Amino acid sequence: MATIFQRISLIVKSNVNELLDRFEDPEKIIDQCIIDAKEEYSTLLKDTASVKGNLSVAREKLKKIQDSRAQWQSIAEKAVKAGNDNDARKALQKMTEDKAQEESQAIVVAKCEEAADKAVAALNSFADQIHAMEMKKSELKSKAIAARSQEKANAIKSRNMAGSLSKFNEMAEKINANLATQEAMAELTGASDKEEEDLIAKYSSPDVDDALAELKRQMGLE
Template identity: 30%
Template sequence: MGIFSRMTDIINSNLNSLLDRAEDPEKMIRLIIQEMEDTLVEVRSTSARVLADRKTATRRIERLQEEMAGWEEKAKLALSKNREDLAKAAIMEKNAIGEEVMAVEKELSALDEHIAHLHDEVDQLQQKLTDAKAKQKAIIMRSQTIESRMKVKHQVNRDTLNEAFTKFERFERRMDNIEGQIEAMDMGRDNKTQLADEIAALKEDENINAELNRLKAEMNAEKQS
């Protein structure tokens, strides 16, 4: 009964509900499929034993029916010899075997019901197994799709980040170029300023010397007069 109880639980289970509640649907459905396949092996093994029992019961009925026919012939022979007492004994043996035949026929009927039940359960379980394998493929494909999307997303994020770094590097390069241009414009400016200052100082010295010479000349003129 354990096999049939477990098989019935599997058949009556809602795969979608089980998978929705599972933390790892892929692992869950793999375990369900394994359970179904193991149950199918057990049920088929049980079916083989039941079918063997049915064949045994069928052969027993055939043998008992042959015995009944034999006792009936013996009863007829006894009557033909005017041995009614032996005929009655033969009929009693036949009837006893007939009761045994009826018992075996009931057993055979129960075996037929059992076999029919097994066939029905196996058909349902096989259908469930087919559905489960289909869902397994769908789950694996969905898992692979999600994994691929995650890889693409990571790649896109990495590309975006790389692009941002590239833009930043280009911006830095532009700033370096501008600063370089400014520094280039300032190059030599200090030297020019220093030269101009020196020239201006010379001119100033020239003016001072001229003024000094003028004063000297005036003083010499005063002395001579």
């Protein structure tokens, strides 16, 4: 009997441990756990049937002993009525032997009944656990899919954003720095060109007095 109860306590633990060890494909493992549990249930069912079979044998043996004791008691009573004390003594001796066997066999039957009750209770408990696993299967599969999707999303976000965003920011800084440099150079260059233009304009403008004198000369007024 210890083997039966040990199987019941270990089967769920082993299935859970297997699920944790091979979490890479939880949906298939959940299905396999239920298959394994049902196979174990079939084994427990056979063991329970064997225990109940032993109870039936023990009860049948007890009944035979009781029938034998009743038969010898009847013989003893008939022998007394017939005035045959010797036969009555022999019958009573047999009846006493049967009574001792009956008491011993009654103890065996009681133990077999206790064992059968425990086996049936354990079997029913195991059946309830299998039913609970089947009821929970869809929910667990949905959660596993959600967890795997979230895991992939996190991996994508971590890989792409961490690398690409960092490089993007680095390039943005370089571009901004380069633009600022070019704008500063443009300002400096522009200032220098303006000074040159101002100087040329200042000293390259035509003399109005000279132009007026030349015009009068051409008109013969001088």
